[in-house]
Amino acid sequence: MEKETKTNKTLIMFSNDLDKALAGFNIAIGAVSMGFNATIFFTFWGINILRKENFLPCKKGITDKIFALLMPRGPDKLILSKMHMMGMGTWMMKRVMKNKQVAMLPELIKLAQDSGVKFIACQMSMDMMGIKREELISGLDYSGVAKYLEEAGKADVNLFI
Amino acid sequence: MADMILDVKRQKCPLPIVAIAAQLKRLAAKETLEIIADDPAFGEDVKAFCRVTNNSLESLTVSEGVFNAVIRKK
Known part of the structure; x- marks a missing residue:
């Protein structure tokens, strides 16, 4: 396939619900397969999708530590936005x-x-939740709202998930 | 006979489209790719894929839920 890129698609991954993340990644992958550029901007809860599974001892304050403990660590720990049913629903869905x-x-x-x-990982969300760069998977860009708006300005599809 | 055959039976959206995009990269211009798929959404998806990527969909048939598509790379 010729890489004839017509337009770009951008997604804002705000949520860390398993179902929503699945939908978002499906769309982004479909887009690049069809020759578009796709960018996902991870902000707020969405940052958790990018966390490494293993616990990484980092130097941080007690509130940041509690925050990190209460939020899902990586894609395997995400749960459904509906029908989680104390784990049973998510387990069944995965099966x-x-x-x-x-x-x-x-x-x-x-x-x-x-x-x-x-x-692209939102640096402000990371600072707010006390998530360090070394806690996230590799291959990310880090930036703020201006970078996102620049990307979105070049796109004809922009989804908030 | 197509230049390359791709069997994506049992694969669900978006994997068949991803596989087609990857295989087409390996083909030269004007070569053909035959795809066998059973994702119920495949028919409409492969049509849209070809329209957007400007590749030509030479044929698309379905029998007993199994699609057979031939794409000619532009």
């Missing part, structure tokens, strides 16, 4: 996805990065 061979979130994140979806 159904596996049986029906629907791509799981960690797989989609890797696929998105490999196929050229640009990931």
